[in-house]
Amino acid sequence: MEVGAPDYLAGERQTAEFDVESMKVTWAGSRHALEVSDRMARLVASDPVFRKDNRVMLSRKELFKNTLRKAAHAWKRIVELRLTEEEASRVRFFVDEPAFTDLHWGMFVPAIKGQGTEEQQQKWLPLAYKMQIIGCYAQTELGHGSNVQGLETTATFDPKTDEFIIHSPTLTSSKWWPGGLGKVSTHAVAYARLIVDGQEHGVHGFIVQLRSLDDHMPLPGITVGDIGMKFGSGAYNSMDNGVLRFDNVRIPRDQMLMRVLQVTREGKVIQSDVPRQLIYGTMVFVRQTIVADASCALSRAVCIATRYSAVRRQFGSQNGGPETQVIDYKTQQSRLFPLLASAYAFRFVSEWLKSLYTDVTEKLQRGEFSTLPEAHACTAGLKSITTSATADAIEECRKLCGGHGYLANSGLPELFAVYVPACTYEGDNTVLLLQVARFLVKTVSQLGSGKVPVGTTAYMGRARHLIQCKSNVQSAEDWLNPQVVVEAFEARSLRMSVACAENLAKFPNPEEGFAQLAADLVEAAAAHCQLIVVTKFFEKLQQDIPGKGVKKQLQILSSVYALYILHKHLGDFLSTGSITPKQGALANDQLRSLYSKIRPNAVALVDAFNYTDHYLSSVLGRYDGNVYPTLYEEAWKDPLNDSVVPDGYQEYIRPLLKQQIRNARL
Ligand SMILES: CCCCC/C=C\C/C=C\C/C=C\C/C=C\C/C=C\CCCCC(=O)SCCNC(=O)CCNC(=O)[C@H](O)C(C)(C)COP(=O)(O)OP(=O)(O)OC[C@H]1O[C@@H](n2cnc3c(N)ncnc32)[C@H](O)[C@@H]1OP(=O)(O)O
Numbered sequence: 001m002e003v004g005a006p007d008y009l010a011g012e013r014q015t016a017e018f019d020v021e022s023m024k025v026t027w028a029g030s031r032h033a034l035e036v037s038d039r040m041a042r043l044v045a046s047d048p049v050f051r052k053d054n055r056v057m058l059s060r061k062e063l064f065k066n067t068l069r070k071a072a073h074a075w076k077r078i079v080e081l082r083l084t085e086e087e088a089s090r091v092r093f094f095v096d097e098p099a100f101t102d103l104h105w106g107m108f109v110p111a112i113k114g115q116g117t118e119e120q121q122q123k124w125l126p127l128a129y130k131m132q133i134i135g136c137y138a139q140t141e142l143g144h145g146s147n148v149q150g151l152e153t154t155a156t157f158d159p160k161t162d163e164f165i166i167h168s169p170t171l172t173s174s175k176w177w178p179g180g181l182g183k184v185s186t187h188a189v190a191y192a193r194l195i196v197d198g199q200e201h202g203v204h205g206f207i208v209q210l211r212s213l214d215d216h217m218p219l220p221g222i223t224v225g226d227i228g229m230k231f232g233s234g235a236y237n238s239m240d241n242g243v244l245r246f247d248n249v250r251i252p253r254d255q256m257l258m259r260v261l262q263v264t265r266e267g268k269v270i271q272s273d274v275p276r277q278l279i280y281g282t283m284v285f286v287r288q289t290i291v292a293d294a295s296c297a298l299s300r301a302v303c304i305a306t307r308y309s310a311v312r313r314q315f316g317s318q319n320g321g322p323e324t325q326v327i328d329y330k331t332q333q334s335r336l337f338p339l340l341a342s343a344y345a346f347r348f349v350s351e352w353l354k355s356l357y358t359d360v361t362e363k364l365q366r367g368e369f370s371t372l373p374e375a376h377a378c379t380a381g382l383k384s385i386t387t388s389a390t391a392d393a394i395e396e397c398r399k400l401c402g403g404h405g406y407l408a409n410s411g412l413p414e415l416f417a418v419y420v421p422a423c424t425y426e427g428d429n430t431v432l433l434l435q436v437a438r439f440l441v442k443t444v445s446q447l448g449s450g451k452v453p454v455g456t457t458a459y460m461g462r463a464r465h466l467i468q469c470k471s472n473v474q475s476a477e478d479w480l481n482p483q484v485v486v487e488a489f490e491a492r493s494l495r496m497s498v499a500c501a502e503n504l505a506k507f508p509n510p511e512e513g514f515a516q517l518a519a520d521l522v523e524a525a526a527a528h529c530q531l532i533v534v535t536k537f538f539e540k541l542q543q544d545i546p547g548k549g550v551k552k553q554l555q556i557l558s559s560v561y562a563l564y565i566l567h568k569h570l571g572d573f574l575s576t577g578s579i580t581p582k583q584g585a586l587a588n589d590q591l592r593s594l595y596s597k598i599r600p601n602a603v604a605l606v607d608a609f610n611y612t613d614h615y616l617s618s619v620l621g622r623y624d625g626n627v628y629p630t631l632y633e634e635a636w637k638d639p640l641n642d643s644v645v646p647d648g649y650q651e652y653i654r655p656l657l658k659q660q661i662r663n664a665r666l
């Protein structure tokens with residue numbers, strides 16, 4: 001905010017019962033992270049190249065070219081200022097525009113790191129790090145996305161020339177969707193079925209050059225282009241999601257990523273001791289980052305809706321005084337505050353998930369693979385529930401802002417359009433929950449065998465207790481006890497998984513059973529993932545959290561998150577007998593009282609996200625709350641208002657009016 005400018009939300013900020021600066025540190029993860037983030041936010045906001053207020057007005061071509069300009073400028077600044085990786089990734093965050101660079105850094109580089117041999121990494125990574133080559137991740141095809149084993153592209157080894165022949169045998173085998181592919185990438189990690197000596201060896205990644213490094217023209221045998229406009233204006237249309245066909249394209253043998261499986265000069269296929277699933281490792285990495293993205297997108301929407309709800313007034317004027325702030329309506333609170341709590345919950349679970357991922361990666365380097373299934377289940381499941389909740393929440397925030405939320409300059413429509421594909425990319429959310437369900441059913445089926453479940457399924461080791469325990473909640477106050485809450489969530493989750501396992505056992509063919517019970521399995525998987533989020537929020541509170549009143553606010557938010565989920569899924573808790581209807585009602589009583597505790601802190605709790613007005617790009621979410629004059633000014637900037645009488649008046653409006661007049665005279 002400019003120095004001396006009026007702050008229409010100052011009153012809201014004065015009622016805060018905690019130290020906002022300390023909460024900013026907790027949200028950012030550390031004082032260092034906050035400092036870096038703050039500096040990079042200012043760097044981006046002060047640079048005219050990164051302007052984004054006109055984005056929804058641009059044609060696709062203009063938008064795309066502008067994105068190229070921003071990406072090139074960002075890279076120039078990163079190099080000039082010798083920014084660290086941490087600083088560079090904050091620059092990407094605040095530039096706030098999907099671009100080919102996301103796939104280059106986020107998938108192409110990690111695919112080579114995770115699936116390439118030492119030699120391959122030494123050859124390709126320096127080129128990629130300097131952006132002397134630009135890569136994408138070409139897995140999905142027109143006919144197959146979720147079913148990776150069903151991909152049709154082939155990579156046939158030719159021992160005569162020591163090459164692989166990459167080919168798209170059918171229309172449905174055309175690569176379809178990869179970001180950065182359509183117009184920019186010079187290279188791809190393309191996934192194809194490996195065929196050696198007429199035998200198939202599953203799907204593997206191959207580094208394929210697509211375009212000339214001299215004139216950017218597609219190489220012989222490559223057909224490549226953009227797949228067309230996507231949902232919404234601006235939004236994901238800055239990305240060149242592409243289509244790609246291979247017509248017997250030859251690549252050297254050493255361009256197959258060979259950490260998992262090697263093909264020798266003689267055409268021998270050698271399986272290394274690394275599990276096959278590592279071929280899916282890049283997806284595990286990105287799913288983990290997508291959980292962190294969910295907390296960012298959700299907090300952004302909630303920040304806009306909270307500030308605007310404090311500015312907006314409707315009804316309730318007493319003796320000509322001001323009307324009621326809509327944030328004071330209990331319905332507004334019961335819709336908004338759980339989303340605020342969810343933003344914090346997702347933030348902390350993503351922190352934990354990142355540490356789990358780092359730990360598993362270190363173990364994989366040492367040749368320990370036992371924690372891979374849990375890492376897969378956690379990343380897949382949390383990616384699924386956090387993105388689904390965030391997509392719904394952004395739309396709810398739009399509605400919380402009434403009519404003005406539908407204006408592009410509220411920032412919410414574009415945020416929604418850019419965010420919703422997260423429910424689909426990197427694994428459709430239902431497909432991913434089915435993966436979690438497989439993991440849970442397997443864990444349950446091993447309970448009798450003496451194998452002790454660990455990590456996020458450790459609670460299943462107490463199955464005997466959880467299957468019959470009764471919650472001893474007797475008052476609304478009891479629901480503030482994390483142990484009580486966690487036990488109710490554990491009982492619900494365990495009982496849902498066990499019920500699925502029992503029902504599955506009734507089918508002679510387990511796969512048929514899995515298919516028939518899929519809807520129940522997905523619900524059991526979601527229950528397990530919600531338990532993880534709740535538990536990790538409570539565990540966060542065990543840490544030392546400095547700053548006046550900060551921990552207290554987080555305790556309130558953790559209870560709101562847990563009781564909101566309980567209230568929303570009350571049917572599960574009741575039907576599994578994890579709690580009684582009376583206890584469910586007490587949880588709801590507690591939730592109401594928690595909302596009242598959040599109310600005086602709401603604006604400060606969203607200030608703690610530390611978002612600049614540039615990043616929010618929302619008239620409704622402005623830090624200073626100066627909404628109405630800005631809405632009014634912005635309206636006049638619309639190109640339709642460039643002329644008082646619109647283009648087309650002479651051709652279309654005038655003749656109509658004249659005709660109406662004639663008719664009226666008749
Ligand atoms: C210095 C400068 C820096 C500048 C910074 C600049 C930029 C920013 C940088 C980075 C940004 C960072 C990140 C963001 C990047 C990009 C994000 C943006 C946009 C997103 C792009 C989206 C890209 C995509 O969508 S890529 C395509 C994704 N596709 C999918 O997800 C497909 C989903 N399908 C599957 O995963 C699988 O097919 C399946 C559903 C899992 C089924 O597989 P299948 O083999 O058939 O399975 P089965 O069920 O039999 O399982 C067998 C066995 O394997 C286990 N399994 C399955 N998957 C995994 C896994 N991933 N890991 C481990 N194990 C796995 C499964 O459990 C089974 O085990 P078991 O036999 O039962 O024990």
Ligand SMILES: Cc1cc2nc3c(=O)[nH]c(=O)nc-3n(C[C@H](O)[C@H](O)[C@H](O)COP(=O)(O)OP(=O)(O)OC[C@H]3O[C@@H](n4cnc5c(N)ncnc54)[C@H](O)[C@@H]3O)c2cc1C
Pocket residue numbers: 103137138139140143144145146147176177178179236241421424425426427428429430431434518
């Ligand atoms: C914006 C965007 C960017 C993308 N970027 C990339 C990229 O960079 N690289 C890349 O390779 N791919 C990319 N993709 C592709 C993406 O990964 C796939 O779209 C995604 O994995 C879903 O696969 P699908 O499209 O085949 O969906 P489908 O599997 O066809 O899903 C359709 C419906 O079928 C259901 N379904 C499917 N299988 C099952 C099942 N077994 N049981 C029950 N229901 C099922 C799903 O739940 C869904 O409702 C991108 C997609 C989008 C939208």
